[in-house]
Amino acid sequence: MNDTISDLLVRIANAQAVEKETVFIPYSKVKENILNVLKSEGYIADFSADKEARGLTVELKTNIKPFEKIRRISKPGKRVYVKSKDIPRPKGYGTVIISTPKGVLSGNNARKSGLGGEIICEVF
Numbered sequence: 001m002n003d004t005i006s007d008l009l010v011r012i013a014n015a016q017a018v019e020k021e022t023v024f025i026p027y028s029k030v031k032e033n034i035l036n037v038l039k040s041e042g043y044i045a046d047f048s049a050d051k052e053a054r055g056l057t058v059e060l061k062t063n064i065k066p067f068e069k070i071r072r073i074s075k076p077g078k079r080v081y082v083k084s085k086d087i088p089r090p091k092g093y094g095t096v097i098i099s100t101p102k103g104v105l106s107g108n109n110a111r112k113s114g115l116g117g118e119i120i121c122e123v124f
Helices: 003-017 029-040 108-112
Strands: 022-026 046-050 054-061 070-072 095-100 103-107 116-122
Touching: 003 029, 003 116, 022 029, 029 046, 029 054, 029 095, 029 103, 029 116, 070 108, 095 108, 103 108
Parallel strands: none
Antiparallel strands: 022 054, 046 054, 070 116, 095 103, 095 116
């Protein structure tokens, strides 16, 4: 598989579409950091890392639909980098997840910290 982050986003979106409570995702540190941001922003209920099974179990919010869409911005074939002042603000509600030198952050936190980086995805 070439794009494991896209796989993470698609698995979460598909599990939410069929109203599953949990979804299993192969482990990686970047995925764990992205899930930390999604949890802190309130898009997923919780997640746990099982290093023995080499995976992450994500608990989705079942009583509400936390997001409409997850869209991958920076892809392996075309990376998208921005400065802190150019971080996009999704219309209405939503957030952007950015990989910065200080780690994976939400767009608001990166903007407040004055950090730019690679735009991973947009959640709205």
